[in-house]
Structures are given as C-alpha cells and as structure tokens.
Amino acid sequence: DYLKYETKEVFIVANLTTQRAINCIEVVATGCINSISMRPSEVLRTAVILNMPGIILVHNHPSGDPTPSTSDLNFTNMVIECAKVLNVEVVDHVIIGLNSFTSLRQTHPDLF
Secondary structure, eight states: OTTTTOSSOEEEEEEEOTTOOEEEEEEEEEOOSSOOOOOHHHHHHHHHHTTOSEEEEEEEOTTSOOOOOHHHHHHHHHHHHHHHHTTOEEEEEEEEOSSOEEEHHHHOGGGO
C-alpha cells in the first residue's frame, strides 16, 4: 500500500545481503505524475557503499497501471548493465499500480 496511492512517481531500491535479506530500503528519486529522472549511479550508490551484492528496484505508476513503459525497460537494462560491472545483481524491478504490480523478472526475463 505504500506506493499505490502516491500522486508522483517514487523510485526505491532495496539493498540485499548475500542471503537476499533486505539490508536497507532507500528512496532514490521522486518525480512527477508520469516520469522520473535519475542516473544508474544513483540507483547503485548505496549497494556499492554498503558492499551489498544484490538490489531490487521498485517504483510506482500513479496512473494505477503497472505496465512497464519503454523508458522503464530501457532504464532497467541500463542499470543491469552498470550493476554487472560492479558485480551487483539486479534481482527484479517491480512496478506498483493501484491494485496490482508487475515484476519485470517475470514479464521480461530476457532483461535479467
């Protein structure tokens, strides 16, 4: 319920331990009603500082429709490629809608 009623896009990263337990959750950026601006380095920053081997990306769609946009897919791919260089695994990218969510690992496994 945390993100489903937000009126702006909010991008969160859950930093994971080697056992994939959540070490910490960070709000990386807040955007507007249908977009958000950030760089892969901002997404990966805390995982690198804390030496976390994995992350889960999470953001909401204020429209209520969790269908990933082309921008969502492109940005996820960019983060995954940057994370590989740093030996950080992007475990999933979850998009939260009003009454549902989309796991990019399930719907676009080719990204991972």
